[in-house]
Amino acid sequence: MAAFFMVPRLNNLGVKVHFLTLALVLGSMVTLFSQTFPIGEESFTWPDPDRANRNVNVKAYYPAASAGTGAAPASGIFPTVVFGHGFLMSYTAYQNLWEYYVPKGYIFLMVDMETGASPSHEAFGRDLLFTGKTFKSKSETDNSFLLFGTHNGRTAIMGHSMGGGASVLAASYDPSFPDAVIGMAAAETNPSAVTAAANVTAPYLIFSGTGDAVTPPADHQIPIYNAIGSDCIHWVSITGGAHCYYANTNIACDFGETVSGGNITISRAVQQQTVNSVLEPYLELFLKSNSAQQSAFETALEQSSVNSTVSCTIDLSIDEAVKNQVFVYPNPASDFIYFKNLNQDVDALEFTNMKGQVFRLSVNASAVDIQSLAAGIYAVKIEGKLLKVIVE
Numbered sequence: 001m002a003a004f005f006m007v008p009r010l011n012n013l014g015v016k017v018h019f020l021t022l023a024l025v026l027g028s029m030v031t032l033f034s035q036t037f038p039i040g041e042e043s044f045t046w047p048d049p050d051r052a053n054r055n056v057n058v059k060a061y062y063p064a065a066s067a068g069t070g071a072a073p074a075s076g077i078f079p080t081v082v083f084g085h086g087f088l089m090s091y092t093a094y095q096n097l098w099e100y101y102v103p104k105g106y107i108f109l110m111v112d113m114e115t116g117a118s119p120s121h122e123a124f125g126r127d128l129l130f131t132g133k134t135f136k137s138k139s140e141t142d143n144s145f146l147l148f149g150t151h152n153g154r155t156a157i158m159g160h161s162m163g164g165g166a167s168v169l170a171a172s173y174d175p176s177f178p179d180a181v182i183g184m185a186a187a188e189t190n191p192s193a194v195t196a197a198a199n200v201t202a203p204y205l206i207f208s209g210t211g212d213a214v215t216p217p218a219d220h221q222i223p224i225y226n227a228i229g230s231d232c233i234h235w236v237s238i239t240g241g242a243h244c245y246y247a248n249t250n251i252a253c254d255f256g257e258t259v260s261g262g263n264i265t266i267s268r269a270v271q272q273q274t275v276n277s278v279l280e281p282y283l284e285l286f287l288k289s290n291s292a293q294q295s296a297f298e299t300a301l302e303q304s305s306v307n308s309t310v311s312c313t314i315d316l317s318i319d320e321a322v323k324n325q326v327f328v329y330p331n332p333a334s335d336f337i338y339f340k341n342l343n344q345d346v347d348a349l350e351f352t353n354m355k356g357q358v359f360r361l362s363v364n365a366s367a368v369d370i371q372s373l374a375a376g377i378y379a380v381k382i383e384g385k386l387l388k389v390i391v392e
Helices: 028-034 091-104 121-141 162-173 193-199 221-227 251-260 268-288 291-301
Strands: 002-006 020-024 039-048 054-063 078-084 107-111 151-160 180-184 204-209 232-238 306-312 327-329 336-340 348-353 358-362 367-369 376-382 385-391
Touching: 039 091, 039 121, 054 091, 054 121, 078 091, 078 121, 078 162, 078 268, 091 107, 091 268, 107 121, 121 151, 121 162, 121 385, 151 162, 151 268, 162 180, 162 193, 180 268, 193 221, 204 221, 204 268, 221 232, 232 268, 268 291, 291 306, 327 385, 358 367
Parallel strands: 078 107, 078 151, 151 180, 180 204, 204 232
Antiparallel strands: 002 020, 039 054, 054 107, 232 306, 327 336, 336 367, 348 358, 348 376, 376 385
């Protein structure tokens, strides 16, 4: 089991800094990291029964067998990122994000709400939380759902500017849900993200830019950072970074930045490359338990173009939920499949196809003979969780 200790560089933020002890186990889904997937897309509208059936619009981008709208999902299970856009912006401005991460094995749920001039930050935060929880439920229990069985159980809530503040609100409304929260130039909101931050217990990563005059770090990201209640927080300040450069060119955001008078000294492409150099290994660590990426994460935090501060005391090596999680391999398979960490008392498993037909197959030393099954997608329920099995 690997562990690394990071001595973060101090800066003048006046925040507490600890040694980082980050030891992670390598789950079987890590094999997906080297694969590249086409991008599938689909639109959903889900009514929230707790808010008078408020319809929440979501655009989903996911690893697919082939590119296109409604394409069949790729084989495998993938973590999910729920994303909130900035003020007067659309999810379409963040094409750079889903085009970078979906091929690497992530599902991106872009929440298309509160796009007008008088947005409700509270409603947007609740939209983000509702989207993540609804997707998780459907992917585990609804075999009529396009992405049924694709979710690995880990979810990050991420957002830019207004969406960054709303991500904090979302995580505060149900601290037990997200596995990570990420803010890009996160803005103070109404209700206050700074006040809500104390209730956020998930690992938190926040980006800021020294050239950002739209949401100056001293008024927005630093107060949120200082108030976060998590035991694992990462601050990344990008030297010369802008407010809008996390996204592609956007008229509303770029105009606001132009008239704000920030001191931006890098290009949009450089800022996005810097963000990805940190964010990619972070997501691999916290959503895929890919300990092979810890060195890349450490290196990214020490690059000269950023000033990083770390306050992290958690040790993920004792995360029993990850260590004892049941995995299936190979997947797809045609003859036999094997289950890692399966309870030895289990002597049979039920395989349910997309028509709802159930097939009970014997387990012999964690192996199952699936030669009697027709080719297709099956769900196997183990310890309350659903695993997706592809039979060729």
